[in-house]
Amino acid sequence: MLPSRSSSTNPQNRFERLRCEPEIDIDPGYLEEDERPLPRTAFLRDLSASILSRNESPDIGFTYSVNPYRGCEHGCAYCYARPTHEYLGFSPGLDFETKILVKPDAPRLLREALASPKWEPQGVMMSGVTDCYQPAEHRFRITRGCLEVFAEFRNPVSIITKNHLVTRDIDLLQELAAHRAVSVCLSITSLDPELARRLEPRASLPARRLGAIEKLSRAGIPVSVNVAPIIPGLNDHEVPTIVAAARAAGAIGAGYTLVRLPYGVKDLFADWLETHYPQKKDGVLGRICNYRKGKVYDAAWGTRMTGSGAYADNIAEMMRVAVNRAKFPARPGLSTAAFRRPAGPQLELL
Numbered sequence: 001m002l003p004s005r006s007s008s009t010n011p012q013n014r015f016e017r018l019r020c021e022p023e024i025d026i027d028p029g030y031l032e033e034d035e036r037p038l039p040r041t042a043f044l045r046d047l048s049a050s051i052l053s054r055n056e057s058p059d060i061g062f063t064y065s066v067n068p069y070r071g072c073e074h075g076c077a078y079c080y081a082r083p084t085h086e087y088l089g090f091s092p093g094l095d096f097e098t099k100i101l102v103k104p105d106a107p108r109l110l111r112e113a114l115a116s117p118k119w120e121p122q123g124v125m126m127s128g129v130t131d132c133y134q135p136a137e138h139r140f141r142i143t144r145g146c147l148e149v150f151a152e153f154r155n156p157v158s159i160i161t162k163n164h165l166v167t168r169d170i171d172l173l174q175e176l177a178a179h180r181a182v183s184v185c186l187s188i189t190s191l192d193p194e195l196a197r198r199l200e201p202r203a204s205l206p207a208r209r210l211g212a213i214e215k216l217s218r219a220g221i222p223v224s225v226n227v228a229p230i231i232p233g234l235n236d237h238e239v240p241t242i243v244a245a246a247r248a249a250g251a252i253g254a255g256y257t258l259v260r261l262p263y264g265v266k267d268l269f270a271d272w273l274e275t276h277y278p279q280k281k282d283g284v285l286g287r288i289c290n291y292r293k294g295k296v297y298d299a300a301w302g303t304r305m306t307g308s309g310a311y312a313d314n315i316a317e318m319m320r321v322a323v324n325r326a327k328f329p330a331r332p333g334l335s336t337a338a339f340r341r342p343a344g345p346q347l348e349l350l
Contacts, residue, residue: 003076004201005039009271011264012252021061039098041073043136046101052108053128059301062158066110066130068142070101072130074162074203078229081129083263084281097202100136107145114341121339123156129309133163140288147172152342155206156181156334160226162188164208166216167308173221174305177337185255186213187226188242190235199234199278210249217250223334224253230315231259232287239315247326254328256319258291258307266296279313287311 032349052064071085075097082092090099103109113119126132132143150157151172159166159182166173166184176182190196191206206210216223225246230236243254261269273281285296292298306312 005094005097007075007077007097007268007272009268010091010093011267012091019167030346039094041098041100041135044099044101045207046070046103047105048103048109050113051103051126052104055128056184057301058130058345059305062123062125062307064122066106066132066146067127067129068103068106068132068140068146069127069130069136070136071096071099073097073100073135074131074200076127076162076200076203077268078199078231078259078261078264078265080260080262082265086264087179092269092315095267097119100134102140103142103185104140104157104233106142107149110146110149111152114149114155121155121336123158123334123336124150126157126159131161131163131203132159133161133165135163137163137165137295139263144169144172151175154179154338154340156336157333158183158185160185160187162186162203162209162336164204166211167212169214170219170221173216174219177219177221179250180335181338182221184216184221184223185226186210186223186251187228188246189228189231190238190240191245192235195235198272210245211253213246213249217252223251224331225251227254227256227319229257231284232290232311233284235278236308236315239318240325243319243322243326247328252329253331254319254326255321256315257305258312258315259288259328260292260304261288261297263297 005080051066055063055065070088072079072081081094082096085092085096085099088101090096126143126146137143147157147169154176157176173182175186186209188206188209189199193205193207196203196206213223213225224240227239228240239256246254265276270281270285273284288296291309291312293308298304306316
């Protein structure tokens with residue numbers, strides 16, 4: 001039986017001197033692995049006063065993003081966003097997967113931002129950090145509330161997710177698509193369900209993600225695939241088959257990123273490799289260092305997504321060939337031509 005959490009530890013927050021060690025009434029050495037209590041997810045209210053995050057990184061293709069949740073219950077072992085939980089006083093390990101901050105005011109804050117005369121219509125990304133369709137969205141429906149606002153204003157929005165739940169909102173996505181104001185990207189790491197479940201224990205399985213691409217495509221919604229992250233020695237050989245499968249399902253474009261392991265993620269991922277693929281651990285980490293200038297992580301803009309060196313060049317060429325073989329159609333760009341500021345009681349008060 002595979003674990004329901006990717007992290008098995010809660011490493012110390014790099015900004016904190018103290019750490020909390022939970023008291024255990026029974027020595028865990030007396031318990032079998034599957035008898036130990038699993039950490040339960042806690043949802044905490046986030047009272048942020050604004051919802052649009054501005055991006056200053058020159059190698060990311062958007063300026064503003066909306067993140068309805070902090071932390072992510074998908075629990076992906078490699079997630080580059082884990083260190084963001086340390087800004088909140090939490091650990092990038094189990095805390096990131098089990099302490100989820102929700103922003104119930106996000107739709108209202110978004111409406112206020114788009115209604116402001118200072119807002120210049122432009123594309124917004126959902127989400128730039130954690131997945132906006134993670135399991136919490138089933139309960140809180142904050143992403144749907146934000147999409148209702150985007151549809152109301154006809155402001156373009158791009159979505160990236162690894163959850164089939166995005167298909168729930170096809171009605172709103174179709175409204176936006178009618179004005180060339182939406183694009184969706186499904187992130188697919190592997191077509192191997194066992195590897196996917198180990199890497200991303202609470203995300204949709206690969207077949208469900210391909211099913212989401214097909215369903216969105218049939219509904220007339222522009223949808224692409226992101227082969228991400230590519231991890232040497234684990235899933236790099238799958239690049240051509242993922243691209244081909246996504247194209248067959250209706251994707252109109254494809255991109256990729258190489259795995260990046262900032263701060264505490266590198267140790268968490270190394271522990272994950274030791275648990276699940278100990279025989280591959282040294283080889284995987286060694287190849288990562290090969291395209292990260294001899295380090296596990298290199299934050300340099302321009303190469304942090306794609307790496308550098310011979311291995312990175314080989315992956316780029318593999319991706320180029322796969323995309324050419326897939327014969328993707330021309331991808332329509334997003335448009336702000338239909339943007340509007342609707343008149344209404346709520347907006348008249350602003």
